[in-house]
Amino acid sequence: MSSRVFFQTILIINLLLVLLPVFFLFNSSLRESNEFARTPFALARDPYWENYQRVWSEGEFGSYFINSFIITIGSLILILILALGAGFVLGRYSFRGNNLIFGFILTGMLIPAKLAILPLFIQLKWMNLLDSRLGLIFVYSSAALPAAIFIMSGFFKSLPTDLDNAARIDGASEFQLLRKVLVPLVRPGMAIVAIYSAIPIWNDFFLPLVFLQSPEKKTLMQGLTVFFGQYASQWGVLFAGLCLAALPLIVLYLILSEQFIKGLTAGAVKG
Amino acid sequence: MASALRREQNRTTSALLIPALAVIVIFTTIPAVTTLSYAFFGWEGFQRNTFVGLENFKKLFTYPYIDQLLAALRHNTIAFVVIMTFQTSLGLLLAYAMFRVKRGLRLYRVVVFLPVIFSLVVVGYLWQALLDPYYGPVNQIIAGLGFPEFAKPWLGDTATALPSLMFINLWRWVGFPAIVFLAGLNAINTEYIEAARIDGASESQIFRKIIFPLLAPSLTIITVLTFIGAYEWFDLPFVLGGSNGSPAGATDTLALMFYRLSFGSIDSGANNVGVGSALGVLIFTLVGLGAALGSALLRRREVEQ
Numbered sequence: 001m002s003s004r005v006f007f008q009t010i011l012i013i014n015l016l017l018v019l020l021p022v023f024f025l026f027n028s029s030l031r032e033s034n035e036f037a038r039t040p041f042a043l044a045r046d047p048y049w050e051n052y053q054r055v056w057s058e059g060e061f062g063s064y065f066i067n068s069f070i071i072t073i074g075s076l077i078l079i080l081i082l083a084l085g086a087g088f089v090l091g092r093y094s095f096r097g098n099n100l101i102f103g104f105i106l107t108g109m110l111i112p113a114k115l116a117i118l119p120l121f122i123q124l125k126w127m128n129l130l131d132s133r134l135g136l137i138f139v140y141s142s143a144a145l146p147a148a149i150f151i152m153s154g155f156f157k158s159l160p161t162d163l164d165n166a167a168r169i170d171g172a173s174e175f176q177l178l179r180k181v182l183v184p185l186v187r188p189g190m191a192i193v194a195i196y197s198a199i200p201i202w203n204d205f206f207l208p209l210v211f212l213q214s215p216e217k218k219t220l221m222q223g224l225t226v227f228f229g230q231y232a233s234q235w236g237v238l239f240a241g242l243c244l245a246a247l248p249l250i251v252l253y254l255i256l257s258e259q260f261i262k263g264l265t266a267g268a269v270k271g
Numbered sequence: 272m273a274s275a276l277r278r279e280q281n282r283t284t285s286a287l288l289i290p291a292l293a294v295i296v297i298f299t300t301i302p303a304v305t306t307l308s309y310a311f312f313g314w315e316g317f318q319r320n321t322f323v324g325l326e327n328f329k330k331l332f333t334y335p336y337i338d339q340l341l342a343a344l345r346h347n348t349i350a351f352v353v354i355m356t357f358q359t360s361l362g363l364l365l366a367y368a369m370f371r372v373k374r375g376l377r378l379y380r381v382v383v384f385l386p387v388i389f390s391l392v393v394v395g396y397l398w399q400a401l402l403d404p405y406y407g408p409v410n411q412i413i414a415g416l417g418f419p420e421f422a423k424p425w426l427g428d429t430a431t432a433l434p435s436l437m438f439i440n441l442w443r444w445v446g447f448p449a450i451v452f453l454a455g456l457n458a459i460n461t462e463y464i465e466a467a468r469i470d471g472a473s474e475s476q477i478f479r480k481i482i483f484p485l486l487a488p489s490l491t492i493i494t495v496l497t498f499i500g501a502y503e504w505f506d507l508p509f510v511l512g513g514s515n516g517s518p519a520g521a522t523d524t525l526a527l528m529f530y531r532l533s534f535g536s537i538d539s540g541a542n543n544v545g546v547g548s549a550l551g552v553l554i555f556t557l558v559g560l561g562a563a564l565g566s567a568l569l570r571r572r573e574v575e576q
Contacts, residue, residue, distance in 0.1 A: 003474055007368035011379045014365060017442070018382050024408060025397055040406050082294060085287030093280055101288065108299050112503060112558070114526065115551045116302035118309060118533050118544055122317055123302060142298030145291055168276070174283040203390035206505065210534065221392040225510070228396060235406070238396070246393045253388050257381045260388060261450055268447075268492045269454040 025246075029239035036235040051240035059230065061241065063216055064223030071133050071219060072202045075140040079148050079197050080190060082141070087152025087186075088178050092164065102153070108146035113139070117210060124211065131213045139207060144197040151196070151266060155189030156182065195256075195263025202249065220245050306555075309548035317544060327549040336546060343516075343523045350437055350524075351501035358441045359493055362448030363486075367478070369449070370456040380453075384446040391443065395510030398439045402426055426511055429521040436507055436522055443507075444500075448493045455489035456482065487573040495566050502558050505530070525554050 028036050029051055030044035055061050090102050113120075120139065121130070129135030159182060167177045205221035212218055218226065224245055231237045253260050262269075310327050313320035330336060369379055386394065402409050402425040410422035425435045459482060467477050505526035508516060514536045516523025530536075532547030 004371065004373075007371045008375075010364065010368045011372060011375070011383075015379065015382050018385055021397060021401060021442075022385075024401065028400075037406055040408055040411065078294075082291040086291035089284045089287045093284060095280070095284060101292070105292075105295065108295050110559070111299055111303045112499075112555070113299070114503060114505065115529070115555050116299070116306045118548055118551070119302035119305040120298070121533075123297075125317070138294060139298050142294050145295055146299075149291060174279055199388060203392075205390070205392050205510075221390050224392050224396065235400070239400070242393050242396055246389060249388050249390075250385075253385065254381075257384070261380070261384050264384075264387060265447065265450050265454070268451045268496065 025239055026243055028235060029243045031236055033234045033236040036239075048236060051236040052244065054237050055227075055240045055244060059227055059241075060215060060218070060223060061220075061227065061244065064218055064220045065244075067133060067217055068202060068220040071136050071140070072198050074133070074137040075144070075201050076194055076198050078137060078141045079144050080193060082145060083148035083152045083193055084178070084183065084186075084190070086145075086149045087189075088156050088182065090149065091153035091156030092159075092161075092182075105146050105149050108142075109150070113143045114206060121210060130211060131217060133212075133217060136207060136211055139211070140197075140201045140204075144201075147267060148193045148197060151193050152186065152189050155186040159185055191256075191259050192263045192266050195260055196266045199249065199260070199264060306548060306551055309544060310552045312545060314544035316542070323545070327545040328553075330546050331549045331553070339520070339523065339528055340525075340550070342520060343525045343528045346433060346516075346522065347502050347504060347524050349433065350440075350504055351498060353434075353437050354440060354444075354501055355494065355497050357437075358445050359448050359490075359497065361441065362445050362493070363452050365445065365449040366452030366456060367482075369453050380450070383449050386443045387446045389443060391506040392510050394439060394443045395507055398435075398442070399426060399511060402435060427518055429518050432512065432518055432521045436511060439511075440504075440507055451489050451493055452486060455486045459485050484574050487569070491566055491569040491573065494569060495562050498561055498565055499558055502554065502561070525550070529554060 027044050028040070030047040030049070031042070032048050032051075035042070035048075086105075090098060090105075124130040124132075124135045124139075127135070129138065163181055163185075164177055167181045172180065203221060205219070205225070208219040208222040212222065215226075224241060227241050228238060231241070309319075311322060311324060313323045313326070331340060365383055369376055369383070372379065401407050404410060404422075404424035404427065409425070413419070413422045423431055425431045463481050463485075464477060467481055472480070503526050504524045508522045508524050508527055509530070512518070512522040512527075514527055514531050516527050529547055529550050532543050532550060535542035
């Protein structure tokens with residue numbers, strides 16, 4: 001067997017190992033629970049959409065979904081605004097303390113948020129930000145900011161300084177320079193930061209598990225664990241719930257796969 | 272003129288830098304620094320009592336905590352070794368296959384990385400269904416192939432629960448090292464490979480003598496990330512085995528134990544913030560030292576291109 005055929009075979013086997021479970025999930029979500037229990041492998045020839053209807057209308061699924069959306073988008077906006085500003089200053093100005101502040105921000109990348117969870121819990125309680133979506137937005141932003149600033153300052157640094165001087169001669173203020181001239185040029189960096197930050201936030205369940213208690217504030221991934229207790233052995237409904245939870249990211253990934261791959265491996269892959 | 276610009280830049284610096292720094296300091300730095308002090312106090316629920324010195328660490332290293340600690344440490348270490356061996360070599364194989372294959376690379380890349388975007392909650396429940404003892408397709412396939420004695424309650428048996436978790440972890444993560452290695456492969460100057468081929472080097476010689484040594488920087492990153500991930504392993508064990516690492520503690524990890532001590536659990540009841548913080552300090556030291564030492568050692572054997 002030639003080596004090319006060998007490698008092709010490996011990739012096809014991997015393709016099946018990845019896609020078959022995903023297909024199984026989607027297929028089973030369109031079958032009635034009893035049907036599934038009798039013949040787990042049969043195709044959903046006559047799609048049973050009622051599973052999806054039940055997920056959406058019976059449980060708290062809709063509110064879980066909206067909470068995850070609010071928290072993810074809220075964090076993303078805060079991260080992008082703060083990282084653009086800090087990245088601009090650190091990447092383009094030379095001032096005393098620049099390197100020191102940059103180094104301090106980088107140490108933030110080394111601190112695992114999970115292990116500081118106890119002081120954070122008590123601190124959020126004290127700040128009245130426990131069991132609050134806003135509290136979670138701050139914690140996620142803080143965890144993502146060091147890497148986000150690192151990425152953005154790299155993008156700002158790579159732009160020619162002539163741009164700044166030309167804009168200044170034309171009478172632009174520093175804010176105008178940032179907003180009108182530089183921000184449009186660092187959009188690829190913003191895309192990387194957005195994906196790098198948003199995917200782990202959307203997928204996270206640990207921080208909501210610890211910080212959110214009210215049922216109406218629960219996020220999607222946290223809610224799934226509740227949902228699985230409620231609908232134990234109602235397979236069709238469970239699979240429909242999983243599909244709904246996974247679908248937004250799958251769709252986005254299929255459209256923006258290159259940006260996803262770049263964003264999620266940022267830090268491990270140079271360039 | 273110049274000093275007016277300077278003043279404006281100073282104002283801009285404060286206005287743009289301080290908000291970001293404030294968020295990091297309040298929500299990362301202060302909790303991280305105070306977590307150290309927590310380990311040296313007695314606690315009643317979330318209420319701090321008196322200074323107790325090393326008492327919490329002593330408790331952590333005596334019965335009953337020490338048994339849990341050692342079992343959890345063993346599981347984390349097994350996870351690191353097994354994930355490092357299988358996930359990393361499989362990732363490398365996939366990367367090399369993508370590097371060599373000419374047609375369909377785009378499709379393969381997208382598919383290889385797909386599971387990495389899934390939430391571990393979704394992945395956990397999906398595989399719980401796939402491995403279900405009665406309805407799960409995995410056992411049905413095994414039985415269908417004529418080996419019904421190998422159809423097991425994979426996640427419910429103490430002997431197979433941890434290996435199953437590591438397999439699920441591999442399914443979800445293998446695309447990550449694959450993409451990192453592929454980027455490393457693409458960065459290799461093809462002249463080296465061409466020259467070796469002209470000199471008559473075999474396929475495996477080229478891989479072992481040229482490509483693999485030049486991949487060392489990627490391998491360093493993957494090793495360090497795997498180490499950190501393995502010793503902070505939480506999500507998948509929690510989704511599939513709960514906070515007690517069921518069945519019978521077979522999937523317990525350091526991070527699960529830390530969670531139980533910090534916030535209490537159904538079985539062990541009330542929390543113990545002091546001992547939990549001591550464990551937190553221990554995990555942080557272990558991961559920090561291990562990652563720093565490992566990357567220093569590994570970096571020494573990286574070669575320049």
